[in-house]
Amino acid sequence: MAESRREIVVAKNLGFKYSGAKKTAIQGIDLSIGVGEFILLTGPSGCGKTSLCRCLNGLIPNFYQGEWTGQLHVDGLDITTQPTSELSRKIGYVFQNPENQLFALTVEKDVAFGPENLGYSRDEIRKRVNEAMKITGTLALKELAPYELSGGQQQRVALAGVLAMKPSIIVLDEPTSFLDPHTAEDVMGAADDLRRELGLTIVVVEHRLDLVARYAERIIVMDGGRIVADGNLEEVLDEQFDTLEGLGVGVPRVSLLWSMLRRDGLLKGKVPTHVEDAASALSGMMTH
Ligand SMILES: Nc1ncnc2c1ncn2[C@@H]1O[C@H](COP(=O)(O)OP(=O)(O)OP(=O)(O)O)[C@@H](O)[C@H]1O
Ligand SMILES: [Mg+2]
Numbered sequence: 001m002a003e004s005r006r007e008i009v010v011a012k013n014l015g016f017k018y019s020g021a022k023k024t025a026i027q028g029i030d031l032s033i034g035v036g037e038f039i040l041l042t043g044p045s046g047c048g049k050t051s052l053c054r055c056l057n058g059l060i061p062n063f064y065q066g067e068w069t070g071q072l073h074v075d076g077l078d079i080t081t082q083p084t085s086e087l088s089r090k091i092g093y094v095f096q097n098p099e100n101q102l103f104a105l106t107v108e109k110d111v112a113f114g115p116e117n118l119g120y121s122r123d124e125i126r127k128r129v130n131e132a133m134k135i136t137g138t139l140a141l142k143e144l145a146p147y148e149l150s151g152g153q154q155q156r157v158a159l160a161g162v163l164a165m166k167p168s169i170i171v172l173d174e175p176t177s178f179l180d181p182h183t184a185e186d187v188m189g190a191a192d193d194l195r196r197e198l199g200l201t202i203v204v205v206e207h208r209l210d211l212v213a214r215y216a217e218r219i220i221v222m223d224g225g226r227i228v229a230d231g232n233l234e235e236v237l238d239e240q241f242d243t244l245e246g247l248g249v250g251v252p253r254v255s256l257l258w259s260m261l262r263r264d265g266l267l268k269g270k271v272p273t274h275v276e277d278a279a280s281a282l283s284g285m286m287t288h
Contacts, residue, residue, distance in 0.1 A: 008169055008201045009033035009056065013070035015225075016051060016060050025051040026225045029070070035168075038195055038202045040212045040233065043222035044248050049205045050096055052222070053171045055079060056203070058087040075168050089118060092162035092170040096177070096205075098154035102146035107138060107157050110146060114165040132163035135190050151178025159187065163194070169201040170194075176211055184211050191215070210252045213273040223247055238271045254278045 014029040026048040033039060041049050054060040061068045062084045072079045075090045095101045104110035111132055115125045133139045136156045146154060155178055162170055170191065176184035192215040194200045206212050209219075219236050221229035221244065229236050229243065237244070237251065241259045244251050254275050261267040269285075272278035 005034045007032050008035045008075050010073045011055075011070065012072075014052075014055060014072050015069035016055060016064075016066055018051075018064060018066040021066070024067075024225055026055070026222075027069075028226055031220070031227065031230075033169075033201060033203070035201055036195060036199050037218055038192060038216045039204070040209065040216035040219045041203055041205045041222070042207060042209065042219065042249050043228075047222040048225040049222055050173055051225075053093065053173050053203070053205060056169075056171050057091045057093040058082060058084050059093075062087075085117075088114070088167075089165065090168050092165055092167035094155070094158045094162055094170070094172045094175050096173040098151065098158040098178075099146070101158045101161070102149075102154060105145060106142065107144050107146060107149070108133075108142035110157060111138075111142075111160045111164050114161055118165070128164040128166065129160075132160040135163060135194070136160040137186070152180065152183055155179060156183075156187065159190075166198075167200070169203070171203045171205075173205045174207070175204065176206065176208070181211070188212055188215055208250045209255075210250070210274075213252050213255075214276075221247065221249065234270060234273050237273055241271060 009031060011029050011031040015024055015027040017024040029052065043049055051060065054064060055072055056074055058079050061080060068080065077087060077090065102110050104113055108129060112125055112129045115128050133142060136159050138156050138160050141149065141153060141157065146157065149157065155175055159175065172191065175187060179187060188211055191202050195202050204212055204216065213233060216233050218231065219233045220227055229240050237255050252273055255271045255273060258267060258271045258278060269281055272281055
């Protein structure tokens with residue numbers, strides 16, 4: 001697998017300090033993300049997750065002023081020299097606050113905005129808008145104005161707008177903060193379907209690991225602007241559970257329960273990352 005891995009994100013010693021800020025927001029970030037990975041990015045509030053996402057889509061340094069260090073390439077583009085218009089074709093970004101992202105008169109126009117700006121034909125635009133709205137379950141909202149939507153609906157419309165661009169990587173910054181658990185699962189599931197069907201790369205910032213554990217193979221944990229853990233989700237949960245808990249990362253409840261029982265010697269084996277895993281491990285133990 002290693003030799004066929006194509007990198008879509010390569011960061012070398014990446015750092016950024018917002019102008020006027022006392023501390024660097026992110027520092028010493030070395031990161032390589034392969035095409036088609038589903039990555040969970042987490043860590044305590046203020047640790048630099050959104051700032052790293054802003055680097056990935058070029059808002060830093062094109063929009064936010066400050067001191068940049070190191071290098072960052074996304075899908076072959078040097079982030080520091082590409083105009084944001086070029087970057088927006090390839091890198092889809094769903095903001096932490098979706099109302100910052102929606103500005104057209106209707107939902108449908110909003111979703112069409114990106115492809116229209118890329119100069120596609122009317123047919124192509126209609127096709128992309130329809131597909132994106134179908135996947136995100138927003139077709140019924142198309143005549144509404146963005147301000148008439150709930151937070152969760154806004155998040156889904158923002159995701160539709162990003163999907164209509166058919167980017168090669170999608171960065172979702174806490175995309176489920178306004179969603180009920182069921183809808184949040186649906187959005188994560190839709191993102192995962194896209195990854196498998198279209199070979200998209202997905203980076204999701206999320207505090208609640210429960211929601212993403214089923215889909216993400218890899219977890220990146222930040223603290224104080226740095227990456228403090230990076231690896232296979234199951235392995236990191238199994239081997240660095242105490243570190244994650246210490247940082248206040250919202251570890252899956254089933255992993256927490258398992259690790260407590262394991263500490264007390266009542267259970268053995270790897271910490272499961274979601275309920276189905278735990279169920280099959282337990283039923284395996286019971287039938288032996
Ligand atoms: N526009 C800005 N100007 C100056 N400093 C900023 C700006 N945005 C973020 N920061 C600072 O950068 C650091 C990292 O913030 P960032 O928003 O990246 O954290 P985060 O991990 O996304 O937090 P949260 O989980 O609360 O969203 C913080 O110290 C924050 O105060
Ligand atoms: Mg943030």
